[in-house]
Amino acid sequence: MDIVYIRSLQVETVIGIYDWEREIRQAVVLDLEMGTDIRQAALTEDIESTLNYKSVCDRLIEFISNSEFLLVETMAEEIAALVMQEFNVPWIKLSLGKPAAIPAAASVGVVIERGAPL
Numbered sequence: 106m107d108i109v110y111i112r113s114l115q116v117e118t119v120i121g122i123y124d125w126e127r128e129i130r131q132a133v134v135l136d137l138e139m140g141t142d143i144r145q146a147a148l149t150e151d152i153e154s155t156l157n158y159k160s161v162c163d164r165l166i167e168f169i170s171n172s173e174f175l176l177v178e179t180m181a182e183e184i185a186a187l188v189m190q191e192f193n194v195p196w197i198k199l200s201l202g203k204p205a206a207i208p209a210a211a212s213v214g215v216v217i218e219r220g221a222p223l
């Protein structure tokens with residue numbers, strides 16, 4: 106299985122369980138690894154033959170910036186489901202962090218893996 110990845114995608118959104126968090130926008134930072142097969146695209150150099158990471162980034166920026174989740178867990182599950190369904194990705198590993206949530210920590214968040222490798 107091959108992987109197309111996205112590292113440190115940062116998006117501002119409403120997220121958090123506390124009242125004050127519902128009134129501000131905070132950054133979330135995503136790392137994604139998406140299972141795919143790059144061999145046809147490598148042969149043809151046809152972007153239509155591969156998973157277009159720009160299309161994934163554009164869709165996630167739109168989805169996340171318009172969302173208002175309480176928990177990072179829920180956001181991570183929804184993002185994994187969106188990428189798998191809309192981009193025909195059979196396996197995904199996703200890290201979702203809130204770097205400003207805990208001042209004493211560089212970041213906090215979740216890592217999930219969904220689906221089966223090709």
Ligand SMILES: Nc1nc2c(c(=O)[nH]1)N=C([C@H](O)[C@@H](O)CO)CN2
Binds near residue numbers: 123175177
């Ligand atoms: N496992 C989680 N723990 C916490 C979350 C969360 O989404 N998942 N959220 C918070 C608060 O919103 C926090 O980010 C504010 O400092 C606390 N713990």
